[in-house]
Amino acid sequence: GENVEQHPSTLSVQEGDSAVIKCTYSDSASNYFPWYKQELGKGPQLIIDIRSNVGEKKDQRIAVTLNKTAKHFSLHITETQPEDSAVYFCLGGAQKLVFGQGTRLTINP
C-alpha cells in the first residue's frame, strides 16, 4: 500500500537557524506534495505545496523541494522564529491520502 515516511519526529533548533523536514513516499504516481502546520488546539493548515512538474517552490522563509527520482520532498524553514514552533505534516499518496507521522518543531529563543 501507499506509505509516507517523515523524519525527524522531533526537531529543536535555535531561533534564527534553519530547519529541514523530509518525507519519503512510495507511490510513484503521486503528483501533489503539500505541507501542513498544526498548532496546539487547531486543525492542520496548509503552508506550502508543490506539484510534480516543479522541483522547488519558495514562499518567504518557507520552501519545499521535490526529488521525484528519489521519491522524497522536503520542507525548509529559514530564519526560524518562535511562532514556527508547531507540528508539521507532509501529505502524500496518489489513490489514498497518507499523512507523514509528523515532526514536532521547537524553536529555542
Next chain:
Amino acid sequence: KAGVTQTPRYLIKTRGQQVTLSCSPISGHRSVSWYQQTPGQGLQFLFEYFSETQRNKGNFPGRFSGRQFSNSRSEMNVSTLELGDSALYLCASSLDRGRGIQYFGAGTRLSVL
C-alpha cells in the same frame, strides 16, 4: 468566507455508545474528508465524500461510517464505541475531490470512558 466548522468541539462518551460528529465545509466546497488523529497513530484517513457519495475509504472497521448531504455538510458516525476510539477527529473540505488543497476544521475531541 467562513472556514470549516466542526461540532461539537468536545465529546465524552462511554464504551458501547455511539456518536455522531458534524462537519460543515467551506461554502462551495464539495469534497469532505475525515481523519482520526491520535498520539500513537498520527493522522489517519477515514473516508472522503463527494457529491453525497463515499469516494475513498481508509482502513477502519465498519463501526465508522459517514454520509454527506446535498448541501455538502457531512456527518461521521461511530457505533459501539471502544476506548481506542478516543481521538481528535478532523474534517477537511476541498473544492473538488482528490488532490486539491484541503482546509481543516479545528476538530472534535472524543473521549471514550
